[in-house]
Amino acid sequence: MMAGNCAIRTHVDLGGWRILPGAAGGGVDGIWRRPLLVSTEEFASRIRSRNAQIKALLLDQSVLRGVGNIYTDESLWRAKIHPMRRGITLSKKQAQVLWRVLQDVLRKAILARGRRFPTS
Numbered sequence: 317m318m319a320g321n322c323a324i325r326t327h328v329d330l331g332g333w334r335i336l337p338g339a340a341g342g343g344v345d346g347i348w349r350r351p352l353l354v355s356t357e358e359f360a361s362r363i364r365s366r367n368a369q370i371k372a373l374l375l376d377q378s379v380l381r382g383v384g385n386i387y388t389d390e391s392l393w394r395a396k397i398h399p400m401r402r403g404i405t406l407s408k409k410q411a412q413v414l415w416r417v418l419q420d421v422l423r424k425a426i427l428a429r430g431r432r433f434p435t436s
Contacts, residue, residue, distance in 0.1 A: 371399035
């Protein structure tokens, strides 16, 4: 790996990675998808095909990258899905609801710059 800089921001600013030109960073782009870019169909398919608990799936960087604990908890709460429920037990509609809620939670958190969790 080539020498380079890596700037990490705290969870307060929602974190981040930046691969600088010339750096060997193939592994970062190989991680599945960013949560705000994945389609509802792709999300539902990924979640519903796994036997792991839904909270663990949302936190698993190989499934969906960058969703932290607080946003996972808030999304599951708003979608009325128990965190220990298995991904394969979700209906397509429940997975779609979770996707919509997760998108909303993350967008609101970004607007608030992660400094506090928006209540509405």
